[in-house]
Amino acid sequence: MDISLKGKYALICGSTQGIGLATAKVLAGLGANCILMARNEDGLKAAVAELSQNGQQQHSYAIADFSQKQQLSDAIHKITSSHPVAVLINNTGGPKAGPITKASPEDFESAFQQHLVGNHLLAAAVLPGMKKLGYGRIINIISTSIKTPLPNLGVSNTIRAAVASWAKTLSNEVGIYQITVNNILPGLTDTARLGSLIESTAASQETSVENVQKSMISSIPMARFGQAEEIANVVAFLASPAASYVTGTSIRVDGGRTPAI
Secondary structure (H helix, E strand, O other): OOOOOOOOOEEEEEOOOOHHHHHHHHHHHOOOOEEEEEEOOOHHHHHHHHHOOOOOOOEEEEOOOOOOOOHHHHHOOOHHOOOOOEEEEEEEOOOOOOHHHOOHHHHHHHHHHHHEEEEEEEEHHHHHHHHOOOOOEEEEOHHHHHHOOOOOOOOHHHHHHHHHHHHHHHHHHHHOOOOOEEEEEEEEEEHHHHHHHHHHHHHHHHOOOOOOOHHHHHOOOOOOOOOOHHHHHHHHHOOOHHHOOOOOOOOEEOOOOOOOO
């Protein structure tokens, strides 16, 4: 089975921590030249320094805030003018937690811009290079909420579902070029984002963080939170030549938690 990414350039968004950083490490281990994208330059420098190299790889970073469309556009066009991106990992921190009844129109507009519009802007920029390569992988890190809306994540549930629909539509249009588009749906994964969600839930329910953690773990058949590396491993498969006939799908990596087939 061919899972080598040697010589290919991979752009990984939100890659200074959590699932994004874990993904960058795994892709680098498969030989990819990793381009990390996030807002924090110090974090990016530290993350690049953690990536493995075989002596020929060229890892780099780009500073961009997904809420700033022009900044994001400038960053991706600078990248694509230098390298054809073969693998794009769309990964952005989720909208703030809270019930949908308390969400403002601005909350939805901001999340739509940061997630769907940002993803589309990047995809549109890398597609010409992927077509020339005859190889392309666009992988979106979203959420199991596209299968079952999650409590206290009103805006996130809404926007994540929109991203999934966008991805399926895009996959239908670019498949002819041997470009695949897929979604990864992480479950409860031990990251800073989960910690923030636990704290928010504890506050809204007027209970302890420990009680919320126990309740969440009890909902997972595997009886534990996932690790970022476990998500990254599935991302790596989809990014590889081995996944050449997998497109337009959403894969749950959630320890069995989602109550749907």
